[in-house]
Amino acid sequence: MARPKKEQKEKTIDSVCEAALDKFKKMNKRKGTHGEIIEKLEFCIGSYRYDKNPQGLVEFGHKASEILKGEKARHDKSVAQGLIDDLDSAISAHTNA
Structure with missing residues (x-):
């Protein structure tokens, strides 16, 4: 018997940037790098949730991507391609809107 397909939720720019933020935090624990992008994403996610203006998330989401x-490119298995694709899709949805 075939499994029903899961409904794919549309990924919002703040949720995708939060997933990227989580990835940077994990990488930061191992390498001690990416502190600046972590700070910027944390600020922009909070700001977006307050005022719903995606400008900061678009800018720093692009930098995160x-x-x-x-x-x-350096370590193929270190970052899921799906995360990059989701980030790029969410950014393009807001830049084309």
Whole structure:
């Protein structure tokens, strides 16, 4: 018997940036790097939840995506491609809106 497909939730820019933030925090524990992007994402996520203005999340979400792509290029298994794709999709949804 086939399993029913899970409904795919549309991923919001704040939830995707929060997933990226979690990834940076894990990488930071191991390497002690990425402190600046962690601070920026934390601030922008809180700000977005307060005023619903995605400008900061779009800007730093894009920077986070670039950093994650660089990490993936150096260590292929260190970053899930799905996280990068979700981040890029959420950013493009807000830049094209």
